[in-house]
Amino acid sequence: MTDPVLRPGSTVGIVGGGQLGRMSAVAAARLGFHAHILTPQADCPAAEVAHSLTVGAYDDDEALRRFADCVDVITFEFENVSAAGLKTLESLKPVRPSGSILAVSQDRIAEKSRLDAMGVAIAPWRNVASPADLAMALEALDYRCILKTTRFGYDGKGQFRVSAREDAAALEADLPYPMVAEGIVDFEREVSVMIARGVHGDVQCFDVTENQHRDGILDISLAPAHIMPELADHARQLAVSIAEGLDMVGLMGVEMFVAADGRLLVNEIAPRPHNSGHWTMNACLVDQFEMHIRAVVGLPLLPPIRHSDAVMKNLIGPQDMALCDTILKTPGQALHLYGKADARPGRKMGHVNMIFPKGALPGPFGLADALGVLAPASLSSK
Ligand SMILES: Nc1ncnc2c1ncn2[C@@H]1O[C@H](COP(=O)(O)OP(=O)(O)O)[C@@H](O)[C@H]1O
Ligand SMILES: [Mg+2]
Numbered sequence: 001m002t003d004p005v006l007r008p009g010s011t012v013g014i015v016g017g018g019q020l021g022r023m024s025a026v027a028a029a030r031l032g033f034h035a036h037i038l039t040p041q042a043d044c045p046a047a048e049v050a051h052s053l054t055v056g057a058y059d060d061d062e063a064l065r066r067f068a069d070c071v072d073v074i075t076f077e078f079e080n081v082s083a084a085g086l087k088t089l090e091s092l093k094p095v096r097p098s099g100s101i102l103a104v105s106q107d108r109i110a111e112k113s114r115l116d117a118m119g120v121a122i123a124p125w126r127n128v129a130s131p132a133d134l135a136m137a138l139e140a141l142d143y144r145c146i147l148k149t150t151r152f153g154y155d156g157k158g159q160f161r162v163s164a165r166e167d168a169a170a171l172e173a174d175l176p177y178p179m180v181a182e183g184i185v186d187f188e189r190e191v192s193v194m195i196a197r198g199v200h201g202d203v204q205c206f207d208v209t210e211n212q213h214r215d216g217i218l219d220i221s222l223a224p225a226h227i228m229p230e231l232a233d234h235a236r237q238l239a240v241s242i243a244e245g246l247d248m249v250g251l252m253g254v255e256m257f258v259a260a261d262g263r264l265l266v267n268e269i270a271p272r273p274h275n276s277g278h279w280t281m282n283a284c285l286v287d288q289f290e291m292h293i294r295a296v297v298g299l300p301l302l303p304p305i306r307h308s309d310a311v312m313k314n315l316i317g318p319q320d321m322a323l324c325d326t327i328l329k330t331p332g333q334a335l336h337l338y339g340k341a342d343a344r345p346g347r348k349m350g351h352v353n354m355i356f357p358k359g360a361l362p363g364p365f366g367l368a369d370a371l372g373v374l375a376p377a378s379l380s381s382k
Contacts, residue, residue: 004094004199005298006072008032011051012293013071013093015058016078017044019338019348020273023281024077025050027289033297038067045338046077059085068092075250075296076272079106080152096199096296097250097271104246105271108150108180118245120238121265123257124183131173137181138168145181147171155346156216185265187257191225193239194277196251196291196301203243204301205236206288209276211255217346221276221312222361223283227258235264242269251292253277275314275348282334282353283310309361315350317343327352 006012012028014021017039025035026049034051037044042055054070056063059082068074068088074095079102081089086099104110115122126137128147138145143165149158158176162168163184190213194206210225211218225232239254253274255267277288284304286294294301315321321343327335337350 010072011036013067013074015076015081017046018077019045020077021046022049023289024273024292028293031293036070045340048339061088064088073296097248101246101248101271105269106151108148115266123185123265126181128179128181129177141181141183143168144184146184147179147181149176150178150180185257186260188260189258191235191258192253192255192276193235194253194274194288195239195243196295197243197248198295198301199249199298202301203240204304205239206280206304207306208232208235211276218275218314221279223279223310238264250295278351279310279312279353282355283308308358309356311354313352314348317347317349321349
């Protein structure tokens with residue numbers, strides 16, 4: 001067996017050049033590794049900070065081979081490489097997490113089937129491949145469901161909400177099948193766990209994060225989540241059992257609903273750094289991106305100790321860009337911009353981490369509180 005541990009100076013191949021690739025590349029460089037990005041777009045967010053690039057499409061076999069040639073290990077920030085592409089990559093270099101895990105997370109049917117098979121509680125769901133399936137699914141889910149495309153959905157895209165019989169009548173005849181229908185969960189809150197698992201099966205979880213979405217896009221994450229310690233333990237154990245059940249090596253975000261009755265239902269998994277883990281960049285000694293690189297290159301996984309409370313707010317184009325000047329002037333706020341030129345509506349342009357002394361994060365925390373109102377100084381002087 002080849003030694004799974006790579007030494008500094010080795011090259012980590014990252015599939016995808018978005019902000020997650022950018023922040024992973026910085027973490028790799030900090031540990032003395034080269035980051036080499038596969039991206040279809042030479043001027044992507046990761047390009048500015050990476051050691052080198054392969055420019056090519058994710059499904060271009062020749063580009064995948066050129067990319068694999070340049071690297072010692074392969075990981076992802078973009079999950080949607082085709083099955084054939086994953087096979088090509090796996091035939092050439094170690095791929096962490098493995099192609100089979102990517103295949104599960106790419107497809108909501110595969111993901112839900114796998115979670116069901118592992119005995120993980122999820123929302124009730126139905127396979128909807130045709131209008132006939134749709135009629136049955138709506139009936140079974142009592143006309144309260146979210147229809148989601150099985151593949152390529154992100155930030156709430158490809159989703160249609162049905163809250164009543166009338167909504168169903170208004171659905172277009174030509175929905176983008178195949179889809180899944182998911183029963184609407186009346187959740188009390190949404191939480192997530194970032195979990196890292198190393199090449200020797202060692203695991204580490206970050207503190208449970210609480211997430212608030214707006215228009216289907218993550219808006220604010222709070223760390224720690226406002227949940228009882230027992231529930232937080234349970235959430236972490238759930239993430240561990242999923243990572244172990246999938247035999248994952250790398251980093252994975254597990255999104256969960258806390259149902260009104262206090263049960264945890266898993267929403268989805270993402271075997272890569274996750275937006276809800278961005279707070280770790282300023283509130284932990286080892287952040288999610290460093291943990292990702294450590295897991296992938298085989299370095300020890302340290303307990304991800306959180307030294308501060310944190311609120312992360314996404315900066316969504318174009319309106320949130322106006323907040324940058326204030327953030328830059330406010331103590332305790334760390335601005336992270338992704339270098340995207342075009343602030344299109346709904347585009348994630350950056351995020352801000354607001355850092356508070358540990359234990360100081362107040363209870364319910366909304367957008368109005370997020371900027372300026374609760375400057376860390378005013379909290380610590382209380
Ligand atoms: N079954 C559901 N019940 C209630 N809310 C849901 C459900 N599915 C999704 N949502 C809401 O929509 C958000 C985005 O859905 P998700 O399935 O996570 O898709 P994406 O891949 O776009 O993140 C969730 O974080 C949650 O706020
Ligand atoms: Mg999600």
